[in-house]
Amino acid sequence: MRIAINTGGGDAPGLNAAIRSATLSAIRRGWEVFGIRNGYGSLYSDEPFIPLTRQRVHGITLQGGTILGTANRGNPFEMPYQKKDGSWGLEDRSDEAVEVFESHNIDALVAIGGDGSMRIAHKLTQKGVPVVGVPKTIDNDIWGCEVTLGFDTAVTTATEAIDKITTTAESHRRIMVIEVMGRYAGWIALHSGLSASADVILIPEIEFSLDSIAQKIMEKEKKGETYSIVVVAEGAKEVGGDHFVKGKVIGQAEQLGGVGEYLEKKLSEMTGKESRSLVLGHLQRGGTPSTSDRLISLRFGAAAIRSLADKDFNKMIVMQQNEIRRIPLSEVADKIKLVPLDGDTILTAREIGVCLGN
Amino acid sequence: MRIAINTGGGDAPGLNAAIRSATLSAIRRGWEVFGIRNGYGSLYSDEPFIPLTRQRVHGITLQGGTILGTANRGNPFEMPYQKKDGSWGLEDRSDEAVEVFESHNIDALVAIGGDGSMRIAHKLTQKGVPVVGVPKTIDNDIWGCEVTLGFDTAVTTATEAIDKITTTAESHRRIMVIEVMGRYAGWIALHSGLSASADVILIPEIEFSLDSIAQKIMEKEKKGETYSIVVVAEGAKEVGGDHFVKGKVIGQAEQLGGVGEYLEKKLSEMTGKESRSLVLGHLQRGGTPSTSDRLISLRFGAAAIRSLADKDFNKMIVMQQNEIRRIPLSEVADKIKLVPLDGDTILTAREIGVCLGN
Amino acid sequence: MRIAINTGGGDAPGLNAAIRSATLSAIRRGWEVFGIRNGYGSLYSDEPFIPLTRQRVHGITLQGGTILGTANRGNPFEMPYQKKDGSWGLEDRSDEAVEVFESHNIDALVAIGGDGSMRIAHKLTQKGVPVVGVPKTIDNDIWGCEVTLGFDTAVTTATEAIDKITTTAESHRRIMVIEVMGRYAGWIALHSGLSASADVILIPEIEFSLDSIAQKIMEKEKKGETYSIVVVAEGAKEVGGDHFVKGKVIGQAEQLGGVGEYLEKKLSEMTGKESRSLVLGHLQRGGTPSTSDRLISLRFGAAAIRSLADKDFNKMIVMQQNEIRRIPLSEVADKIKLVPLDGDTILTAREIGVCLGN
Amino acid sequence: MRIAINTGGGDAPGLNAAIRSATLSAIRRGWEVFGIRNGYGSLYSDEPFIPLTRQRVHGITLQGGTILGTANRGNPFEMPYQKKDGSWGLEDRSDEAVEVFESHNIDALVAIGGDGSMRIAHKLTQKGVPVVGVPKTIDNDIWGCEVTLGFDTAVTTATEAIDKITTTAESHRRIMVIEVMGRYAGWIALHSGLSASADVILIPEIEFSLDSIAQKIMEKEKKGETYSIVVVAEGAKEVGGDHFVKGKVIGQAEQLGGVGEYLEKKLSEMTGKESRSLVLGHLQRGGTPSTSDRLISLRFGAAAIRSLADKDFNKMIVMQQNEIRRIPLSEVADKIKLVPLDGDTILTAREIGVCLGN
Secondary structure, eight states, X not given: OEEEEEEOSSOOTTHHHHHHHHHHHHHHTTOEEEEOOTTTGGGGSSOOOEEOOTTTTTTOTTOOSOTTOOOSSOBTTBEEEEOTTSOEEEEOOHHHXXXXXXXXXXXXXXXXXXXXXXXXXXXXXXXXXXXXXXXXXXXXXXXXXXXXXXXXXXXXHHHHHHHHHHHHHHHHTOXXXXXXXXXXXXXXXXXXXXXXXXXXXXOTTSOBOHHHHHHHHHHHHHTTOOOEEXXXXXXXXXXXXXXXXXXXXXXXXXXXXXXXXXXXHHHHHHHOOOEEEEEOGGGGGOSSOOHHHHHHHHHHHHHHHHHHHTTOOSEEEEEETXXXXXXXXXXXXXXXXXXXXXXXXXXXXXXXXXXXXX | OEEEEEEOSSOOTTHHHHHHHHXXXXXXXXXXEEEOOTTTGGGGSSOOOEEOOTTTTXXXXXXXXXXXXXXXXXXXXXXXXXXXXXXXEEEOOHHHHHHHHHHTTOOEEEEEESHHHHHHHHHHHHTTOOEEEEEBOTTOOOTTOSOOBTHHHHHHHHHHHHHHHHHHHHHHTOEEEEEEOOTTOOHHHHHHHHHTTOSEEEOTTSOBOHXXXXXXXXXXXXXXXXOEEEEEETTOBBTTSOBEETXXXXXXXSOOOOHHHHHHHHHHHHHOOOEEEEEOGGGGGOSSOOHHHXXXXXXXXXXXXXXXXXXXXXXXXXXXXXXXXXXXXXXXXXXXXXXXXXXXXXXXXXXXXXXXXX | OEEEEEEXXXXXXXXXXXXXXXXXXXXXXXXXXXXXXXXXXXXXXXXXXXXXXXXXXXXXXXXXXXTTOOOSSOBTTBEEEEOTTSOEEEEOOHHHHHHHHHHTTOXXXXXXXXXXXXXXXXXXXXXXXXEEEEEBOTTOOOTTOSOOBTHHHHHHHHHHHHHHHHHHHHHHTOEEEEEEOOTTOOHHHHHHHHHTTOSEEEOTTSOBOHHHHHHHXXXXXXXXXXXXXXXXXXXXXXXXXXXXXXXXXXXXXXXXXXXXXXXHHHHHHHHOOOEEEEEOGXXXXXXXXXXXXXXXXXXXXXXXXXXXXTTOOSEEEEEETTEEEEEEHHHHTTOOOOOOTTSHHHHHHHHTTOBOOO | OEEXXXXXXXXXXXXXXXXXXXXXXXXXXXXXXXXXXXXXXXXXSSOOOEEOOTTTTTTOTTOOSOTTOOOSSOBTTBEEEEOTTSOEEEEOOHHHHHHHHHHXXXXXXXXXXSHHHHHXXXXXXXXXXXXXXXXXXXXXXXXXXXXXXXXXXXXXXXXXXXHHHHHHHHHHTOEEEXXXXXXXXXXXXXXXXXXXXXXXXXXXXXXXXXXXXXXXXXXXXXXXXXXXXXXXXXXXXBTTSOBEETTEETTOSSOOOOHHHHHHHHHHHHHOOOXXXXXXXXXXXXXXXXXXXXXXXXXXXXXXXXXXXXXXXXXXXXXXXXXXXXEEHHHHTTOOOOOOTTSHHHHHHHHTTOBOOO
């Protein structure tokens, strides 16, 4: 058996642990293992595959990023190409990709990535390439999977940043707004905000009202608690307002800065207090994976090989009820896992007095 | 409503987060909250209860230990007392405890602790004190609960220590044996060992053979990997040998040093390689809780108050299938949760080539 | 003897250690110790001083921020006040401050702060208040002092952030620009950039040319090193261009975004590579002080009390040649300590191939 | 020019940064660089030198240990060999070493190591091998050098461990004894003990009396501070007693356990309080170097090459008064740098109420 592994989408801590685990598990079964570089990028180069050996994956569990490289753009069904007039277009080069797999006698693919990667994986299986998917995203928004690799580290990085910001907020009696990642889901904001004792946590699943937030801040003020910590997901949305993601207003032409900066200005005006904002940005993607992420990644990587060994293709490895399971890739497509508003984590937040913006 | 909170058994990271969450949730319901100090110790003093206010629990989520103090010994049913001849005995002072609760109009107790504390909690409910238990232990061995507060931090501390030891092992081409906690269960050893890429992981659930371990080390040597990392739970047991816990051989009079030191000596003799051992000990109990432990603790604390508000007494709060549930305290007594040998974590370890001692 | 302690300017990790050390040293001498809150703010309130006791300073060495609060604005010589038309002005209330000291029988002041605070301290001594200054700033730019409290932690925070960014830069083959603090000095940028193996380090002391930077990036590209890390001080200046500080162009009306964002855009255009930028901002001020900062802060705090005990007033405590010394506050005013271009740290950077922008 | 680099003695965080810096600096000068593996071990093998390239040293600054390997034993003047009867002896193989250098046209050696390594370096120069030494030791006891590479990280690791232990000590009202490294010097104990707010710090430079320590603990008890943290250097000595180093009593045949265990037992007996001890051991050697250690290591590595370029041989690179200098290797031999009892750090400890054992 000869298999290939690739990593796609934004990088996340734990990718290397999954690569190591899959590689070692496959080698112990007597298989040969190869890596595709830069998402699917190297498929179209002179060296589509690099050998993954025991030595190559030594000591990589604690390294952030991915030794294979990744790419946000460039999937076999929509590869960018430069037109004659210099502009860029997209073309379907998936047949070519399938040929490369075949001509190199690659029997199966382990595709580690986010929702986009799972969609591509599903389409590749429809073209006859046996694939098993491993769900990765710091945003934790992949449907069907209780926890994705990279999420715990991102939450930890965000929490530690808010911890640091809190001491300075308290010393200066300021409002501090920290904008975290998460795209359309509030997982990172909710978990890091709670862990770091934030006063206000704003997530895309609950539209926020500036009045509610300002009221919370002024209530604290009256109790002699003269600073406030506001954690906001990049995709949070004001009641009747627009979604922001990655510093841009979705559906609006003009650039306003991100939601963090917006809140900094508005809350300062409304409360008369000094305020500052901080966008954590790419910090949340990088660094040594947390212990929990290392373990999940190792379990996911080994489980993917087990699935291949069982000839159980076209599946995604998931963690459900603290156990490894497999679900059809077809089930995952075009779905997203949001924070459930009736879950006990939201309940806990309300019960201990966190303002959720409404 | 007036409630009391106490913490019992060895301390664990996350206790303060649970205290804070329970306190804030109760205060928001208009209840009064009090703390019992040093396990049940302060019940028999002049000041059995101290008030827990919003201000008192401010900023404690990230502090290790417990602001209430704890005690390994001293439960109302077996309080130590000094006899006339100077020696120590145990006496049942539970009636007195119940009186103290009553005379101070305490309506219910949130008991945060390990298996011992849950046993005491169960007995107190039988005496008419409404109790809800919150499971705490770095050992993760409480029956009925997928994860206990304190476990993730202990694993993280152990993993980071093994990471550090690995760089020095590699530089000196040594065998390094790291002994971790866990009593009769191998959770800490298994999770930290895997996360830190250990070569050998020894847990109480699998009796180890020195020959298997030495063979693994010599196989690595042949591949040019001239160092080995052995992670051993304090309660690991040799085939046909004795259990060690906390540096003592169980069931044997003589003191041999712990299992870590035993392995250091034996493996050095058998392989001819230099070896060193390290007992992580109390490091694993202390420090700022990990993000995951903070969140679990906050959820547990709020859930305990919710259970009290529902008049659902004599329960323990648990995490099952990633959800908060309640199970009867009576179910928990005298049971222990060991590492399941058919789980995918053990499978992963074997598949990526970790020696589990057999 | 009755003394007061205050902290002024932006907060820095280590302030609490200095407060603790000064307090304990003074108490052991039988003195009484008081804190002024929020810079000099509380002097004009009903409660100008709060008692600092052994218990109050217990356990604060490892807390970020300052238990006394601080203020960026508001010194006795230039206190903000609201005019009748609603606008704000500044007035000299230093006589009032001196009266408050006198009426409360405060014999001396330990003023912990940056260059602004040292200037105020000097002016207070001229009004007859005995003062000893302790130099604090994460920027490390106080004249006469080899190292200021807060600097090592800020560098550590910046370095760890760059470490995290590097793994994601490498995985995505990007240029990553990290903007760090430092005002007009390049200390944080130089030390963190070197420690984190940055490719380009831009400091205010050396004007940068975009061509040099782009050339460095393209040279790496040719060697197959397809990512680059650019660390830039907020006050870095382009040859013939403007200084940027804190996201604003100094001396220019229009808002351009900070130097980090500027470099991100320009370098992407010039090299054709994807690039991202990150402003670390207030992260660098906060959090638990590093071991080195804790030690320096403790030494500074005790040395300030020693200086008071020696009746050696109007001095600033400094570290010179690894020893504690005292220099006249008058020497410090209106000077700034920049990175020496002939020092061995700059030399090291050049010798190992770091591009310094010229 | 062709140069070799080796690392000797116990490993220390920062070695790889020094190797990288020296390698890059030398390559930029057009030199060829080689590594000797395992101290001087590989000199006597078939492959005495391995090439050090830009690529080989990429990304190693933040890795603990040494990519070259090291050895506690085995210097060219005293190489271990096995006698005919199976026992081991030492022989002088330095002529052979010199031949290996010559036959491979190695022009000079950068020897990174502790006092033992500096002694060897000095003897090699006397045999005609041009050497520049770089001082490395976590113990910080090398004469002539204010700070050695590895020290700051060791202190940081020890401080963080004591921080963790403190929360559990406080929760359980215990005496906790933490034994740290340092051989005959108290640098690690003093710096980590102060940084972590220890109550008692015992260093080899000051003989301790058990009575003084017990008295300090009981004084705290009276003030309601019911726990105590004792940090002890492995080489601390009781008044009229024996030195302990590395768990052995120096000059006494019998094995007693280390000084930490000794204090645990004695102090518990004397005070009637529960106590625990912990030996940090090899944790202190390992892991990612602190920012400060990375910077010092980079500066030392580059300075060593600068010294070679200046043809200034037989020198050791040192940090004096925050500047890089060179001193003759001959000056260093057989000297040790102890904690100065009249320095301000000791004074600070006394002034803030730390018990130094006397």
